[in-house]
Amino acid sequence: MFKMMKQEINKVIEECKEINKEFNYFNYIIENPKKEGKGKLDGVYVSVKDNICVKGVPSSAGSEIIKDYKPVFDAYVIEKIKQEGGIIIGKTAQDEFGFGGFNVNVAKCFKIPLNPFDKTRVCGGSSGGAGGLTQKASFRHIAIAESTGGSIANPACFCGVYGLTPSYGLVSRYGLIDYANSLDKIGIMAKEIEEVALMLKVIAGYDKRDSTSVKVRIPDYEKILKEKPKVKIGIIKESLGKGVDKKIVEVIRKRMNKLKEKGFMVKEISLPLTFKYGIASYYILALSEASTNLAKYCGLRYGMESSVEGKNFNDYFKEIRSKYFGKEAKRRIILGTFTRMAGYRDAFYIKAAKTRTLIIKEYKKVFDDVDVIVSPTMPILAPKIEEVKKLTPLQNYMMDQLTVGPNLAGLPHLNIPVGFINSLPVGLLAITNHFEEGKLLQFAKIMENETEEKKN
Amino acid sequence: MEINEDVIKHVAEIARLNLSKEEIEEFLPELKEVLSYFEILKKLNTEKVKPSFQAVELKNVMREDKVRESLRQEEVLNVKNKKDGYFLGPKVV
Numbered sequence: 001m002f003k004m005m006k007q008e009i010n011k012v013i014e015e016c017k018e019i020n021k022e023f024n025y026f027n028y029i030i031e032n033p034k035k036e037g038k039g040k041l042d043g044v045y046v047s048v049k050d051n052i053c054v055k056g057v058p059s060s061a062g063s064e065i066i067k068d069y070k071p072v073f074d075a076y077v078i079e080k081i082k083q084e085g086g087i088i089i090g091k092t093a094q095d096e097f098g099f100g101g102f103n104v105n106v107a108k109c110f111k112i113p114l115n116p117f118d119k120t121r122v123c124g125g126s127s128g129g130a131g132g133l134t135q136k137a138s139f140r141h142i143a144i145a146e147s148t149g150g151s152i153a154n155p156a157c158f159c160g161v162y163g164l165t166p167s168y169g170l171v172s173r174y175g176l177i178d179y180a181n182s183l184d185k186i187g188i189m190a191k192e193i194e195e196v197a198l199m200l201k202v203i204a205g206y207d208k209r210d211s212t213s214v215k216v217r218i219p220d221y222e223k224i225l226k227e228k229p230k231v232k233i234g235i236i237k238e239s240l241g242k243g244v245d246k247k248i249v250e251v252i253r254k255r256m257n258k259l260k261e262k263g264f265m266v267k268e269i270s271l272p273l274t275f276k277y278g279i280a281s282y283y284i285l286a287l288s289e290a291s292t293n294l295a296k297y298c299g300l301r302y303g304m305e306s307s308v309e310g311k312n313f314n315d316y317f318k319e320i321r322s323k324y325f326g327k328e329a330k331r332r333i334i335l336g337t338f339t340r341m342a343g344y345r346d347a348f349y350i351k352a353a354k355t356r357t358l359i360i361k362e363y364k365k366v367f368d369d370v371d372v373i374v375s376p377t378m379p380i381l382a383p384k385i386e387e388v389k390k391l392t393p394l395q396n397y398m399m400d401q402l403t404v405g406p407n408l409a410g411l412p413h414l415n416i417p418v419g420f421i422n423s424l425p426v427g428l429l430a431i432t433n434h435f436e437e438g439k440l441l442q443f444a445k446i447m448e449n450e451t452e453e454k455k456n
Numbered sequence: 457m458e459i460n461e462d463v464i465k466h467v468a469e470i471a472r473l474n475l476s477k478e479e480i481e482e483f484l485p486e487l488k489e490v491l492s493y494f495e496i497l498k499k500l501n502t503e504k505v506k507p508s509f510q511a512v513e514l515k516n517v518m519r520e521d522k523v524r525e526s527l528r529q530e531e532v533l534n535v536k537n538k539k540d541g542y543f544l545g546p547k548v549v
Contacts, residue, residue: 353507410511
């Protein structure tokens with residue numbers, strides 16, 4: 001029995017290595033992974049985004065500055081996964097510290113993950129490796145990813161898999177190498193919605209080591225997935241017009257019409273403030289928080305070091321930081337430091353936080369009326385790597401227009417794969433009210449049962 | 457609100473980064489574009505609106521002031537620059 005298990009694990013690791021040679025989904029593959037506990041995740045292989053700490057395994061958040069950092073503890077989610085018998089197979093590729101929407105902002109020591117449907121295109125980001133691997137793996141696999149402004153929904157969309165970002169505070173961030181504390185959420189990618197439900201049951205819950213962890217009752221997600229409530233659906237008007245690929249809008253409309261035919265209430269709703277001010281509010285807050293978070297990488301306690309002999313304190317910090325931070329990290333540090341600086345703080349940082357209040361209110365008001373808000377997940381199909389490299393930083397940031405809203409408001413959201421255009425996946429983004437993950441999963445099941453055409 | 461070469465240099469100094477001449481030249485137009493986009497928020501009236509620093513309401517959490525097990529010192533000190541059980545940094549004064 002034990003021998004059979006070992007053989008199976010070896011086979012899985014061999015497959016990971018093969019996939020990695022071609023697609024670059026891993027920053028690190030664990031050579032001899034072990035099964036520790038026993039429970040809900042028996043027989044499940046779990047990949048972990050590089051920015052989540054796994055004890056003794058290089059956890060570098062895609063950055064050269066902590067390239068060989070080996071955490072001395074497991075993140076909360078990793079503890080839970082190990083207890084339930086899940087086997088951790090490695091750390092997946094991401095944009096450096098999560099800074100990007102296409103996973104092309106990788107450190108020199110890592111590679112850009114390639115889209116599983118077309119290797120000249122991106123996987124999306126920042127959890128690109130997680131998305132690609134979830135699509136490609138032939139073994140039973142669930143990915144642990146993380147989103148700050150869309151980093152789960154976006155690659156899940158471009159790679160054609162489910163991607164759940166839970167409510168802010170539902171899953172402990174203990175052991176997450178943070179980007180922006182008020183926005184970061186650990187989540188899940190999987191091929192089947194049942195697997196998303198299974199993993200959510202394992203990782204959701206209160207943890208006193210994360211001061212923003214929320215005490216809520218955790219329902220049996222697998223059980224409620226079997227219920228079929230008559231949910232009311234609102235399509236975001238602003239997501240169907242300018243700036244969004246017409247063919248993608250067409251796919252979403254078709255699916256919604258099918259739900260209507262089946263007797264579900266579907267109507268258009270509007271989120272004008274979110275769509276006008278969401279990107280600016282999100283980026284100001286995210287960059288401000290990122291610039292303070294990255295202050296801890298100074299060559300002392302983690303990662304890269306140099307000789308401290310005879311050096312001035314600040315010169316030593318500058319030497320390490322300038323050498324090992326990538327270009328986008330430097331940009332974001334400069335922008336985030338600027339928006340928090342005396343004289344600019346009120347106009348940028350505080351103003352963005354006030355805008356966030358209005359955006360949260362705008363969503364809450366819509367939820368008085370509907371249960372699920374839907375839109376396309378991304379405004380475009382997975383672009384070519386070369387095309388992305390030509391975009392200016394602002395053009396890059398604008399690609400997050402459909403995902404920043406729920407992230408700013410801390411709302412649970414899920415990418416649901418809904419078809420293909422020119423052999424590239426199309427995703428629908430479903431959003432529910434805080435801590436209504438159950439309803440979100442039910443909606444995905446409804447979509448599958450009521451609107452999906454027979455596969456192939 | 458103009459960002460220019462001097463401002464970038466000043467901000468980089470605060471953030472403990474040395475930017476090369478090439479990096480400054482590359483960043484300047486890019487950052488200008490981003491910051492001028494951020495000005496869109498000026499159009500929004502936020503009078504009497506409280507800022508949200510979290511999306512979900514949180515209560516302050518206190519814990520008992522009790523000694524409990526933590527990571528071992530030798531485990532935590534997994535760096536090259538260390539001395540007498542401390543992290544070793546460059547000279548301050």
